[in-house]
Amino acid sequence: MPPFRNVNLSPRAVDTTTATAATAASEQFTTQWNNPSDVFSVLLILGGDVIGRALAQVAGTRVPFLPFSFGWVAYSVSTVVSAVGENRLMPVADFPCKVINGRTGHVRDNASWIIGRMVRDFAYWGNRSGNREGNREGNRGLCRNTPDASGQNIIQQRMSDLLDEKWKQLREATEKGDPEPPRPTQAGLCVSVYEADAASKSPRLRGPLAWIGVATAVVQLGVAAAPWARYGDWSVFFVTAMGTFLAFLTTRLPQWAKEKWSCRDRVKKTVVLTKGNGSQHAIVIISHGDGLDLEDLASGSLGDVDSPSRLTRASTCVLAVAWIMLLVAAAGIKEHTWFLLGVGGLGMAENLFEAGKRREPESYGIPLRFREVIAQTSVMSTLYEVEDKYPRLGWSMLPTFFPGMLREDEMKRWDEYEKRFAKK
Incomplete structure (x- = not known):
C-alpha cells in the first residue's frame, strides 16, 4: 500500500494586490462623489449653444441678464469667431419660415431670430384669449382675440369649425x-390678420418671469456663500461672483440690439409670415406707419453701421x-465642489428655460393688435376671400401656396382680380 501524500490543508493565501486595487477604486469613487474634482471645469465648456440661444432671446431688452452657468466658456470662444470671422453676434433664425411682401409678392427666406421665433410660437401667442378685439381707436392690447361664449378665442373657434366642416365634407364623400x-x-x-402698434427696439420683458435671471443670480450667490x-x-463665491460679472458684461454689449433689430422702422407695409406651402397658418401683419419693416428684418443682412465695431471685437x-x-481658476477648486455644481446647475436650468421660452411679439418689440381671421376648407377659397378684403394680398400669397399651374376657372378669377386692381 503506497504511503499517504502530504496535502497542504492551510487556508488559501489572499491576493493582497487585488484587495488593494478594489479598496483604491472604492475610495476613488467615494472621494469623487464627496468632492467632484475637475467636473465643473469640464462642464463649463459644454452647452455653448444653449447660452447662445438664451442670449438671443433676452439681448437688447431692458433687462438683458443671464446668470452664470455651464457653457459660458465655450460660448465666449465661439463669439470671437462670430464677431471676427462672420462679422456678427446674433445667431440666425432657428426656425425656418418665409416672409412675403403683401403688395409685390416678393418672397424671401427668413434669417431673423425674432421672426423665426414669432412664427414658431404662433400657436402660443396667436391663441391666447384676451378681453376684447383690438381696434385702432380704442384698445391698445397685444395680440388679443375676442373670446366667445365658450371661452375660446376667435382663432381657436374658427379652426375648430373649419376642421368640422372639412370632416363633414369627407364623410359626405365617403361611399356607402x-x-x-x-x-x-x-x-x-387659416389667415390671421394683425395690425402693428408702435414698435420698440428696446422692449421691456413683461410678466412675473421677467426678472427670473436676476433672481437666479441672487440665489446662486447665496448658495456660493x-x-x-x-x-x-x-x-466658490469668488468663481460665482466673477462668472456672474462676466455674464453681465457679455449681455450688455450694445452690438446685440443693433443686430437684433437691424431694420427700418415706422414703415407702411403689409407682410405675410408663414412656414410655406402646406402650412396651416399664415400671419398677416399690417403696418400703418408704426411698425418695423419685417421684410427688411427678415433679410438678416447688416449694414456698415450695424456691423460689429473694432471695440466690439476687442471686447469679445x-x-x-x-x-x-x-475656467483655470475653477479647475483648482478641490473642496466643497458640490456647491459650485449646484450654482452651475441652477444657472443652466434658467438658461435652458430662457432659450426655449415662448414669448409674445411684444417681447421682441413688435406689439400687435388682432383684426380678424379668414379661413376656408380649401386654400384657394381662403385666398379668394383674402383678396376680396385686402386687394393684392391674396395675389401675393398665391405663388407660395400654389407654385404649379392653376385650373382654367382659377386663372380666370385671378385675371379678374388683376384687372380690378389695375383700374385703381
Whole structure:
C-alpha cells in the first residue's frame, strides 16, 4: 500500500494586490462623489449653444441678464469667431419660415431670430384669449382675440369649425359601406390678420418671469456663500461672483440690439409670415406707419453701421480670455465642489428655460393688435376671400401656396382680380 501524500490543508493565501486595487477604486469613487474634482471645469465648456440661444432671446431688452452657468466658456470662444470671422453676434433664425411682401409678392427666406421665433410660437401667442378685439381707436392690447361664449378665442373657434366642416365634407364623400374617415387635424388655410402698434427696439420683458435671471443670480450667490460662511472657503463665491460679472458684461454689449433689430422702422407695409406651402397658418401683419419693416428684418443682412465695431471685437476677445482664466481658476477648486455644481446647475436650468421660452411679439418689440381671421376648407377659397378684403394680398400669397399651374376657372378669377386692381 503506497504511503499517504502530504496535502497542504492551510487556508488559501489572499491576493493582497487585488484587495488593494478594489479598496483604491472604492475610495476613488467615494472621494469623487464627496468632492467632484475637475467636473465643473469640464462642464463649463459644454452647452455653448444653449447660452447662445438664451442670449438671443433676452439681448437688447431692458433687462438683458443671464446668470452664470455651464457653457459660458465655450460660448465666449465661439463669439470671437462670430464677431471676427462672420462679422456678427446674433445667431440666425432657428426656425425656418418665409416672409412675403403683401403688395409685390416678393418672397424671401427668413434669417431673423425674432421672426423665426414669432412664427414658431404662433400657436402660443396667436391663441391666447384676451378681453376684447383690438381696434385702432380704442384698445391698445397685444395680440388679443375676442373670446366667445365658450371661452375660446376667435382663432381657436374658427379652426375648430373649419376642421368640422372639412370632416363633414369627407364623410359626405365617403361611399356607402366604407369606414368613416377620422376627424382631420389640418384643413385649408387659416389667415390671421394683425395690425402693428408702435414698435420698440428696446422692449421691456413683461410678466412675473421677467426678472427670473436676476433672481437666479441672487440665489446662486447665496448658495456660493454657504461654504464661505461655514468653512471659511471663499473660492466658490469668488468663481460665482466673477462668472456672474462676466455674464453681465457679455449681455450688455450694445452690438446685440443693433443686430437684433437691424431694420427700418415706422414703415407702411403689409407682410405675410408663414412656414410655406402646406402650412396651416399664415400671419398677416399690417403696418400703418408704426411698425418695423419685417421684410427688411427678415433679410438678416447688416449694414456698415450695424456691423460689429473694432471695440466690439476687442471686447469679445477680452471676455473670452477672462472666461478661460476663470475656467483655470475653477479647475483648482478641490473642496466643497458640490456647491459650485449646484450654482452651475441652477444657472443652466434658467438658461435652458430662457432659450426655449415662448414669448409674445411684444417681447421682441413688435406689439400687435388682432383684426380678424379668414379661413376656408380649401386654400384657394381662403385666398379668394383674402383678396376680396385686402386687394393684392391674396395675389401675393398665391405663388407660395400654389407654385404649379392653376385650373382654367382659377386663372380666370385671378385675371379678374388683376384687372380690378389695375383700374385703381
